[in-house]
Amino acid sequence: MDSNGDKDLVFRLHDDDIGAFDMLYQKYHQAIYRNIFKLTKDDDIARDILQDIFVALWEKRADINPDQSVSGWLFVLSFNKSISYLRKKVRETAVVNTMHFAEMETDNGDVQLMDEQYYLLQQAINQLSPQRKKVFTLCKLEGKTYEEAAEKLNLSKHTVKEYLGHAVVAVKNHIKEHQAEWKTAGVIMVCYWIGTN
Template identity: 55%
Template sequence: MAKIDDKALVSLLHDGFSEGFDSLYWKYHQLIYMNVYKFVKNREESQDILQDVFATLWESRQSIRQEQSVSGWLFVISFNKSVNHVKRKIRHSAAEDKVVSFYHAHRDESDDVHDEHYQILHAAIRELSPQKQKVFTLCKLEGKSYEEAAQLLNISRHTVKEYLSLAMYAVRDAFKSPAQNNITRISFSN
């Protein structure tokens, strides 16, 4: 019986009716969320992935076949998005650790103006927008949590997270820049 219901809902979804989408969301969102949460172990990140799964459902509605198990499709998509999220988080965390440890190791070397890595790091930070500089400084250099930085800057935790992610990519890219030809590079890849 549930398969017939899902087929009808997929048919509505395929035809672009939001009722099909809404019904599938309410039918499966808790199960998908629990599945994602078991893997990601973070409430907000799990909610973000859940929203992304259902956004993908809506965007892919034309390619989903009625005879296909929509629940199976949702679980596969949620699993893949969870795995990709965890991999990205691990890579990002490793890059952050390298940048922060490098910064702390070299920040007291004020007499050594020839330390090119230190200069690249500072140049990369200066290239960030003022708000991203503040987020980077608070979270990575001063060790503040996302919540603390959000309160201090009067922005949302999600915005802090987004700014920090963008700042870390910019800093990492500064070390990969081909313009820095004769400089030993810091490797940010696994």
């Protein structure tokens, strides 16, 4: 994870630098797409949501805190938009009586809810050991494969899988313990998303 590089890119975004935006897109679009696709199971929808995510990144560039992980910000926003899509789809197919998703709509400017979700996710990640934190960030937020993470961290693929397994359990447990800070369906869905490979 190149947090200093991301921090510099966010500062450049604040100065309306389209090159910084392009670099963040190149770095994260594949991982964000994969995360969206895990929930939506629809390539066209995943691509539409991905486009919305990066439009939002550009539109909200002045509000992004350079001291926070931009990959975490993208993760939370893409999760919220995916849930919003699923909730709308459920309504449209009249299954709303048997399935209730959390009110996690970010399109209406519920920045505070997104910030709270982001804070809880960051809190969960920050309680990990340094090595597990690196593995979790690379594999879950940046979408790296076990092999890519192993090469980057100079570890074996087996060690990466082991660290990631422990990290996922710890993050899920932390989120569940603090579920009062989330809406219940959001806890269930984010734990599902984090736990999928």
